[in-house]
Amino acid sequence: MDKHIVVVGAGVAGLTTAMLLSQNPRYKITVAAKHMPGDYDIEYASPWAGANYFPVSVKGTPAAEWEGNTWPSLENLARNYPEAGVHFQGCEVYNRSKDVGSVTANWFSELLSPTPWWKSLLPDFKTIPKTELSDGMDSGKSFTSVCINTAIYLPWLVSQGLKNGVVFKRAILKQITDAAAPGMHHSGKPADLIINCTGLGSLKLGGVEDRKLYPARGQIVVVRNDAGKMYGVSGTDDGDDEAMYIMTRAAGGGTVLGGSYQKDNWESQFDPSLAIRIMKRCVDICPQLTNGRGIEHLDIIRHSVGLRPVREGGARIEKEKVNGTWVVHSYGYGGAGYQSSYGAAQAAIKLVDEALQERARL
Ligand SMILES: Cc1cc2nc3c(=O)[nH]c(=O)nc-3n(C[C@H](O)[C@H](O)[C@H](O)COP(=O)(O)OP(=O)(O)OC[C@H]3O[C@@H](n4cnc5c(N)ncnc54)[C@H](O)[C@@H]3O)c2cc1C
Ligand SMILES: *[C@@H]1O[C@H](CO)[C@@H](O)[C@H](O)[C@H]1NC(C)=O
Ligand SMILES: *[C@@H]1O[C@H](CO)[C@@H](O)[C@H](O)[C@H]1NC(C)=O
Ligand SMILES: *[C@@H]1O[C@H](CO)[C@@H](O)[C@H](O)[C@H]1NC(C)=O
Numbered sequence: 025m026d027k028h029i030v031v032v033g034a035g036v037a038g039l040t041t042a043m044l045l046s047q048n049p050r051y052k053i054t055v056a057a058k059h060m061p062g063d064y065d066i067e068y069a070s071p072w073a074g075a076n077y078f079p080v081s082v083k084g085t086p087a088a089e090w091e092g093n094t095w096p097s098l099e100n101l102a103r104n105y106p107e108a109g110v111h112f113q114g115c116e117v118y119n120r121s122k123d124v125g126s127v128t129a130n131w132f133s134e135l136l137s138p139t140p141w142w143k144s145l146l147p148d149f150k151t152i153p154k155t156e157l158s159d160g161m162d163s164g165k166s167f168t169s170v171c172i173n174t175a176i177y178l179p180w181l182v183s184q185g186l187k188n189g190v191v192f193k194r195a196i197l198k199q200i201t202d203a204a205a206p207g208m209h210h211s212g213k214p215a216d217l218i219i220n221c222t223g224l225g226s227l228k229l230g231g232v233e234d235r236k237l238y239p240a241r242g243q244i245v246v247v248r249n250d251a252g253k254m255y256g257v258s259g260t261d262d263g264d265d266e267a268m269y270i271m272t273r274a275a276g277g278g279t280v281l282g283g284s285y286q287k288d289n290w291e292s293q294f295d296p297s298l299a300i301r302i303m304k305r306c307v308d309i310c311p312q313l314t315n316g317r318g319i320e321h322l323d324i325i326r327h328s329v330g331l332r333p334v335r336e337g338g339a340r341i342e343k344e345k346v347n348g349t350w351v352v353h354s355y356g357y358g359g360a361g362y363q364s365s366y367g368a369a370q371a372a373i374k375l376v377d378e379a380l381q382e383r384a385r386l
Pocket of ligand 3: 197198199200201220227234353
């Protein structure tokens with residue numbers, strides 16, 4: 025029998041889950057969201073992401089499993105589906121001893137480790153010899169990963185859902201049961217199951233906050249200059265919560281210069297001084313950006329700010345019965361929403377299948 029599912033949220037979490045769920049012809053899916061691909065809003069994290077695959081989850085945690093399970097899908101897209109806007113890129117990641125204990129070094133710890141769990145997962149993993157390290161770097165590694173052009177990739181996810189009959193609609197939900205109300209699902213029937221992919225949205229809703237959620241503000245500069253490679257460094261000399269990374273998006277998406285990781289900071293406007301520090305750090309580590317001519321020769325497309333939806337203790341993938349309707353929660357992916365998207369969606373879908381089978385047996 026057909027099952028009516030409402031997915032709340034059209035970020036990378038909701039869209040990936042809807043796309044994979046729609047491969048089961050019994051599942052009739054509506055995606056209901058306040059923001060859709062094409063929107064740029066501080067309440068919508070996904071468009072602002074770089075985004076790349078730089079695994080950061082600690083070995084042995086569910087999050088590491090989701091990240092590990094995501095690589096094969098992203099690799100397949102980069103290799104075989106150019107229309108998705110995902111491409112391979114060489115990467116260099118550096119560790120400085122003076123960053124030990126800083127916010128960004130802690131966030132990046134698995135990325136900086138000499139023996140990360142993903143060492144044999146990503147192609148071309150090499151330790152950079154000490155003699156080849158630039159001043160100030162204590163160790164380094166290189167590997168190949170992917171960079172996602174979110175402006176192409178999010179609409180591509182929508183198109184994959186549309187092909188399988190997923191219906192997308194705008195809606196602002198006040199509470200979870202709104203999603204089960206008749207009329208929210210495109211069939212007109214009440215939903216059999218709701219998937220909550222609302223990111224930071226649930227914190228902003230009055231009355232029903234998951235208090236474990238908080239924003240980690242990321243500011244970036246998008247430029248037309250080409251870096252040729254992706255870079256990441258354990259920290260900066262400009263403050264504990266500032267970060268250093270570079271990636272060039274596929275298909276003319278420009279180069280993203282990052283960044284920051286500012287906990288509990290909700291500011292949606294860009295900080296011009298921070299932007300200058302970001303550009304200086306990036307040009308220092310990658311002079312190729314302006315052929316050694318300094319930040320004055322960066323060709324800026326835009327300044328951007330996004331809020332990573334972080335959840336203390338990690339993202340939540342759980343099922344729960346709310347007022348008689350099954351709800352599968354899938355939110356709180358912090359700075360790793362893309363690189364864990366397929367693994368997380370697979371884990372959520374397992375709960376969907378379980379809940380609907382259980383329902384069928386009753
Ligand atoms: C600067 C920056 C750089 C990043 N770089 C990377 C990277 O390189 N790699 C990576 O993997 N990740 C990266 N991230 C993290 C990534 O962007 C997030 O983890 C991811 O976008 C979260 O997706 P989501 O679908 O959970 O939430 P969101 O994209 O925020 O989507 C939430 C959805 O829920 C909807 N919604 C919320 N509340 C309601 C409501 N009440 N009613 C209806 N709809 C509602 C919203 O409208 C929206 O559609 C970065 C983030 C930032 C800010
Ligand atoms: C980074 O380098 C410092 C100094 O060599 C070291 O103490 C630290 O453990 C390294 N970080 C990781 C995550 O391995
Ligand atoms: C999603 O789940 C969170 C945490 O349980 C809850 O606070 C929020 O209301 C839910 N969002 C929606 C739109 O139902
Ligand atoms: C559950 O139903 C009760 C009674 O109809 C209602 O008052 C309450 O708000 C509902 N709870 C949620 C989370 O929707």
